[in-house]
Amino acid sequence: MTKKGLFTLVCLSLFLLLEVESHAQKLAAHDTVAFSSNRNSVILPFHFIHNLIIIPVQINDSPPLNFILDTGVKNILITHLYYTDSLNLNNTTEIEIKGLGTGDTLKAFYSQGNSLKMKGIAGENQDVYVLKEDIFHLSSRMGMPVHGIIGYDIFKNFIVKINYSSKHLTLLRPDVKLKPPKRGEVYPLHLERDKAYIFAHVRQHNGDTIRVKLVVDTGASHSLSLYLPSNSQLALPPKVMEAYLGRGLSGDINGKIGRINSFSIGRHELQNLPASYPDEASIQAAMNISDRNGNLGSDILKRFTVIFDYPHSQMTLIPNKRYKEPFNYNLAGFEVGAPVIGMKFYEVAHVVDGSPAHAVGLMRGDQILSINGQSCFEMSLSDILGYLEKGPGKKLKLRLYRENEVKYVVLTLQNRI
Missing domain, CATH: 2.30.42.10 (PDZ domain)
Incomplete structure (x- = not known):
């Protein structure tokens, strides 16, 4: 069996840190997603599997398709369609795209001018990418049909509240004023190249505490990923294991997994959690684009109710019942x-x-x-x-x-x- 067939729960979605490189990647200036009626909010239930959020989305006249909701992805990406699915994509051209991983580029279809529908919201002039080959096999890994990934088109247009406990997603108008959280804390959210970053601190095995800049990534099932080449102070824990961390658009992502003493943001500190350390070759695309030190994944985020407020460049974390749970991972092998x-x-x-x-x-x-x-x-x-x-x-x-x-x-x- 080749590594392309492997799957690791700890790091399912490093491949979702997608950096599309093509002549057609620029979004049209007038693309938008908004409420389809005069309302202030809409509540959507979601599936939560492998620490990933799955929501129904319609593209053009398609039936509801299942998409992973990922803050780390810019464009709508269709990874697999079944013979019964129909998108009727507009203005389609064939291109090559590249992302994380050590392999070559992939062929895909790029389409402009598409519509998007979800419960209570609609969007026009959407860019859609469709992979010609299903390299991720998300459906078999998630145990349900999964057709693709969506992110920035939702987060940029709404205040997005994710209640991981009740498995409900609330979309609110950007001008809605939220009450200050009683138990939560608000943090600056830095938006760069359509991705959201936060600053936090990690304490390593040697006692060093390092300030890190992390992509906030609901499409990563792990807790934390750290890029060793990004900071000379970052070091591997003394006890690590070699690991296949996931699949990128451009190939396999390999590296190591070990535990750090703690991760802290504001007054919240989480202790003894696993972190993944991808090989430098696997993350070269990400390293070339920004000065990030890694990414913050859903095994941390799921311990809070999270409010993403891209319009006002802030994020709120409210601890939930999972907050004090230990960080486990697949111990069976x-x-x-x-x-x-x-x-x-x-x-x-x-x-x-x-x-x-x-x-x-x-x-x-x-x-x-x-x-x-x-x-x-x-x-x-x-x-x-x-x-x-x-x-x-x-x-x-x-x-x-x-x-x-x-x-x-x-x-x-x-x-x-």
């Missing part, structure tokens, strides 16, 4: 895929060398029938992934189906960093 969309059919997508899963002989392609006596036919993908993060020392009793045989294995979750 195997990844789960759902290759048959719409069915509760789960299989082992990858096994990490030297992991607990590798030690007990799990193999790619093993169908997972039950975990600790609970049938997988009764579980969602999120339920199954929850088992892999229970904490070090927890045992998983797996019933598997392999080559016409039912097999039983027991593995113990292990903290490798």
Whole structure:
């Protein structure tokens, strides 16, 4: 199996830090998204899988399509369409695009002058990119149809409140005046090249506290990514593991994962959290564009109700019930895929060398029938992934189906960093 087929929960969406490089990337000056009626707000429920927000969006006359909501992406990107999906894109030309990763450019279609619809809002003159090849396989990794990624078109036009606890997204008019939060804190949001940055502090294993500039990225499922070449004071923790961190538009993103002592922003301090350290070759595109030190992902953001206010260049964080939860990650050493969309059919997508899963002989392609006596036919993908993060020392009793045989294995979750 090539690395292109791998999937790592800790860093699903580094590839969403998308930097489109083409002659057609400039947005039209009059493109806009606004409420379709005279209202001040609209509330949208969302799916939350792999720490990622999924919302329904219509492009032109299409049925509702599922998009990952990502503050780190500028343009609407269609990653995969099914044979029943129809977009009727306007003014389409073929281009090449490039983003994070170590590979070559990709071919895509670029389309101007499209419409966008969501519950209560509508947009015109939207730029849309459509990949000719589904390189991300988001649907099988998310356990539901996922068609693409959307971000800046939503955030630039509204005040966006994300309630991770209730799984509701509230869009408010930019001129709505919000009451100061009782338990939250407001921070400056620095908008550069259509991306939002914040300044925070990380405390490393050696006690050094470093001020860092981070892209705020709801499309990254991990907690934190740090770019070592961006600051000579940044250093790897003493205990790290080699990791495949995700897939970029331009290829694989590899690196290391280790724990830092703390991450702090304002009065909020989160301790003992995993950070990923991508290889320099994988992040060269990002390094060439800005002086960022990394990105802030959803494993931190989900511990708050987050209010993004791009129009007024600020962000509010209000702690929720997850605030004090420990930072766990996949401790089993195997990844789960759902290759048959719409069915509760789960299989082992990858096994990490030297992991607990590798030690007990799990193999790619093993169908997972039950975990600790609970049938997988009764579980969602999120339920199954929850088992892999229970904490070090927890045992998983797996019933598997392999080559016409039912097999039983027991593995113990292990903290490798």
